[in-house]
Amino acid sequence: MSSYFLSQQGVFGATDANTQNSQNWMSSFMGLSSIFAVLGLISQSHVGSSLRLFILGTLIETGRRSCYWIVERFRIQYSITAQFNEGDPAYEWILLFITQERVWKRSREFVVTANNSERKWAVKTASDPTVVGSAEYVPTYQAPQLFRWRGHWMEIRRGNERGGNTANGVQQTARIYVTIYTLDMNVLSNLVEDARTRYAEVNRPNVVIHLMNTRIMNLNNPWNSVKRKTRRPLDSIILPPGQLDSLVQDAEEFLKSEDWYIGAGIPHRRGYLLYGPPGTGKTSTIYALAGALNLEIYSLSLASNNVDDSFLQLAASTVPKNGIFLIEDIDCAFPSRADEDDELAMPLPLNPNSMRARPARVITLSGLLNVIDGVGSEEGKLFFATTNYIDRLDAALLRPGRIDRKVEYALSTTEQTRSLFTRFFPVSRFGPEFDSPGSGEKETTIETLAADFAASVPENEFSTAELQGYLQGHKMSPVDAAGGVVAWVEQERVDRKAREEREEERRRKIQMRMQQHHAPGGGGVVGGAESSGMGMTVHKT
Numbered sequence: 001m002s003s004y005f006l007s008q009q010g011v012f013g014a015t016d017a018n019t020q021n022s023q024n025w026m027s028s029f030m031g032l033s034s035i036f037a038v039l040g041l042i043s044q045s046h047v048g049s050s051l052r053l054f055i056l057g058t059l060i061e062t063g064r065r066s067c068y069w070i071v072e073r074f075r076i077q078y079s080i081t082a083q084f085n086e087g088d089p090a091y092e093w094i095l096l097f098i099t100q101e102r103v104w105k106r107s108r109e110f111v112v113t114a115n116n117s118e119r120k121w122a123v124k125t126a127s128d129p130t131v132v133g134s135a136e137y138v139p140t141y142q143a144p145q146l147f148r149w150r151g152h153w154m155e156i157r158r159g160n161e162r163g164g165n166t167a168n169g170v171q172q173t174a175r176i177y178v179t180i181y182t183l184d185m186n187v188l189s190n191l192v193e194d195a196r197t198r199y200a201e202v203n204r205p206n207v208v209i210h211l212m213n214t215r216i217m218n219l220n221n222p223w224n225s226v227k228r229k230t231r232r233p234l235d236s237i238i239l240p241p242g243q244l245d246s247l248v249q250d251a252e253e254f255l256k257s258e259d260w261y262i263g264a265g266i267p268h269r270r271g272y273l274l275y276g277p278p279g280t281g282k283t284s285t286i287y288a289l290a291g292a293l294n295l296e297i298y299s300l301s302l303a304s305n306n307v308d309d310s311f312l313q314l315a316a317s318t319v320p321k322n323g324i325f326l327i328e329d330i331d332c333a334f335p336s337r338a339d340e341d342d343e344l345a346m347p348l349p350l351n352p353n354s355m356r357a358r359p360a361r362v363i364t365l366s367g368l369l370n371v372i373d374g375v376g377s378e379e380g381k382l383f384f385a386t387t388n389y390i391d392r393l394d395a396a397l398l399r400p401g402r403i404d405r406k407v408e409y410a411l412s413t414t415e416q417t418r419s420l421f422t423r424f425f426p427v428s429r430f431g432p433e434f435d436s437p438g439s440g441e442k443e444t445t446i447e448t449l450a451a452d453f454a455a456s457v458p459e460n461e462f463s464t465a466e467l468q469g470y471l472q473g474h475k476m477s478p479v480d481a482a483g484g485v486v487a488w489v490e491q492e493r494v495d496r497k498a499r500e501e502r503e504e505e506r507r508r509k510i511q512m513r514m515q516q517h518h519a520p521g522g523g524g525v526v527g528g529a530e531s532s533g534m535g536m537t538v539h540k541t
């Protein structure tokens with residue numbers, strides 16, 4: 001639920017200010033009558049001009065304060081002020097709203113950044129529509145801006161709230177204050193709804209991805225980096241028949257059945273694990289699904305050393321309802337048995353004093369489980385996790401209720417390979433001028449080439465991403481793509497073998513260095529590891 005702070009009394013302790021103002025006014029008023037009395041005296045007694053000037057000044061100042069008081073009174077009585085905090089989705093809505101309403105017209109201060117995929121709600125500063133700028137201009141809105149919307153006067157102002165000190169410096173949270181000169185609360189609701197609708201409309205062609213900038217962590221706004229990606233059609237994801245449809249249907253049904261979950265007393269959340277080799281379409285599926293269901297993604301990597309249990313909890317709790325909470329490579333948080341062995345097999349430093357401390361593992365399994373299904377797991381959210389190594393995940397993590405659906409992604413089947421070829425070389429793009437040897441019907445030719453291509457790629461040996469990489473190198477010529485694939489497969493096998501041998505050699509060298517290091521007279525064991533399991537593992541190998 002989006003939140004914005006409301007006040008009919010202004011935002012800066014207006015009640016106290018009112019009391020003080022009214023006292024000032026009263027005293028000013030009382031002062032006025034005595035001033036007039038004194039004036040009479042003065043005119044009679046012909047006191048000097050300096051005294052008259054002084055009295056005139058006092059009168060002007062009193063008048064100024066009275067006007068100010070009246071204006072403030074009016075403002076407080078006849079206005080509604082709403083506060084939008086950075087980090088809340090409503091903040092994004094209102095930013096877009098003020099950009100579209102061209103409230104910035106009189107703004108003279110901008111933050112200028114080079115164009116990139118990060119979303120900023122920049123404004124167009126060039127009047128010539130043909131000018132394509134290389135930078136984006138975001139108004140600071142530091143000075144209050146007055147504008148009219150649907151017949152109502154409004155004022156907009158931006159401020160920064162100073163938070164606590166952290167390792168990353170002082171945390172600041174931006175706020176936007178909108179003052180509407182009306183007594184009708186509906187105007188505010190309409191404004192927020194209008195802003196939300198515009199936001200949804202503008203983002204229709206994109207998928208919005210919220211990320212954490214773990215270098216500049218902000219406890220008030222953990223999702224402090226927003227990117228947009230062009231929406232990817234579902235049919236551009238090539239998977240075995242039925243796999244994608246069933247996933248989309250499942251997610252759609254989940255979103256529609258909140259009442260059923262409440263009635264059945266089951267928390268309204270659903271967890272999916274997509275697992276399989278790299279480059280098989282796990283992440284692409286989630287992005288395409290988010291686009292199709294109009295959902296925003298909140299994506300987190302557990303690989304960062306800065307993320308700990310409490311931050312994870314905070315991040316999960318700030319994902320709004322109907323958002324997708326995505327943890328990519330979820331196995332990264334915990335070492336596998338193989339990894340642990342590898343770490344023990346790390347080359348030991350020659351000088352024990354130079355041994356670097358290993359980074360602390362700050363995410364615990366119980367912390368992660370808590371986030372997925374415990375106190376921190378908010379309802380109405382889709383949870384997605386991806387991994388290349390399902391066998392490294394703890395059984396507790398995989399149990400239903402935490403992960404409700406596991407979907408396996410495999411290396412490309414012959415049918416997927418064929419579909420990938422026809423997606424790369426659509427009949428529409430290659431048209432009548434497509435000139436193929438054999439000069440059959442155009443459509444038949446592409447189909448034939450696709451069949452030849454698929455038959456030449458061994459099933460379940462290459463990922464879709466690898467095949468896509470190959471096809472990209474021949475994107476203008478389906479004939480070359482189909483003709484060259486046999487040689488490519490051979491070359492890939494040779495390269496793969498060489499890579500595996502290099503890796504094997506690297507491991508062997510590490511083991512040898514460890515053995516030398518632990519052998520009698522070989523430098524001893526650092527930090528008393530001799531008596532530990534670590535020493536035993538090494539001697540055995």
Ligand SMILES: Nc1ncnc2c1ncn2[C@@H]1O[C@H](COP(=O)(O)OP(=O)(O)OP(=O)(O)O)[C@@H](O)[C@H]1O
Binds near residue numbers: 238280284386388466
């Ligand atoms: N099944 C697929 N259908 C269409 N494109 C795919 C498919 N699999 C991979 N790709 C393409 O390969 C690239 C990498 O895909 P993606 O990131 O989705 O793979 P992944 O399985 O998530 O990999 P990783 O496990 O390394 O994160 C993308 O450009 C994507 O378009």
